[in-house]
Amino acid sequence: MPGLIIFLNGTSSSGKSSIAKELLQILNEPYFHMPVDAFHAMRTRREVGPEELPDLLRRTWMGFHRAVAGMAEAGNNVVVDHVLSEDWRLPDCVGLFNARHVVLVGVRCSLEELERREQARGDRPAGLAAMQFERVHAHGLYDLECNTTTASAADCARQISAFLPERPTPTAFERLRRTLRPEPATPGQEAVALS
Template sequence: MPDADAGTGLIVFLNGTSSSGKSSIAGELLNILDETCFHMPVDAFHAMRSRRSVAPGELPGMLRRTWAGFHRAVAGMAAAGNNVVVDHVLGEPWRLRDCLGLFPPRNVVLVGVHCSLPELERRERERGDRPVGLAARQFGFVHAHGLYDVECDTTTASAAECARRIRDFLPRRPFPTAFERLAAGAGGAGGAGGAGG
C-alpha cells in the first residue's frame, strides 16, 4: 500500500449499491494488502443501534445521525494513522459532501463498485436480508457524482479479482485524486438527490 500523507492513514472508499459486493471485496482486500487495514462497513454501525422501535417521523433523522457518526469514525481512524477500507452507499448527495469535508482528499482512493440491476435483484432475493427493491432504488443515484480513481464490475468479476485490481492500482494512483477533484468542485458532488441505504 502506498504511503499516505505523514501521520494519516489511507482510506480505500468502496461505493456501490446494496448487494453490489463491497463487503466481499473489502474482505479480500484485507487478505492481500501488505499493510494492516481496518474494514469499516456502514452496516456495522446500523447493527450497533438498539432494537427499540422508531417512529416513522424519527427515522430519517436517526439514519442521518448514524451516517454522520460513521463518517466521523472513519475520519478519526484515518487521522490516527490507520489504513481503512470503507464500504459505503452514496445514496444521498449530503453523504458525499460530508465525507469531502472530513477526509483528507489526497489520502482517499475512491472505488466505484458497479453491478447490473438484474444481478443486484437476483442477489437481493437470494440473500433475503435486505428490503426488496433497495438496490433498484439506489441504482440511479450512488454513482451520480461521476468520478472515481478506479472502478470494478461485480456482474462478472469476482470479489477476489476486484480486490486484486484495486491493490494493483494503489502503487500507481495518479494525482489529483477523485476526491481532490470533487473537493475542488468537479464532477457534481452536489448532484441529484437519491434513495437512502
C-alpha cells in the same frame, strides 16, 4: 501521516463487503474494514417511529463518516464500505477526509444481477438496490472502477491492490473537493433513502 482510505461505493448487494474482506487478506499493511452496516447494527433494536427514523439514520451516517475520518487521521488504513445514495453524503465525506489519502472505487453491478442477489440474500428490502441504482454513481468521478457482474470479489480486490502504488494525483477526492461544497449535514432536512 494519515492512513489511506479505500472508499468502496456501490449499491446494496453490489459486493462491497466481499471485496473488502478479500482486500484485508491480500494488502501488505494492516487495514480496518469499516462497513456502515456495522454502525447500523450497533443501534438498539427498539422500534423507531417514522417521524424519528430520518433523523436517526442521518445521525448514524454522520457519525460513521466522522469515525472513519478519525481512524484515518490517527494513521490507520481503512477500507470503507459505503452507499452514496443521498446528495449530502459525498460532500460530507469530501469535507472530512484527507482528500490526498482517499482512493475512491466505484463498485458497479448490473441491475438484473443486483436484484437476483437481493432476492437470494433475503435480508434487504425488496427493490433497495434498484432504488439506489441511479443515485449511487451520479457524481461520476472515481479513481478506479470494478464490475462485480463479471468479476469476482477476489479479482476486484487484486485490481484495487495493484492500483494502489500507481494512484494518480490529483485524486478523485481532490478533484471533487474543487467542485463540491461541503455543507453542514443537519438532521431532518430531507427524506431518507434507506442505507
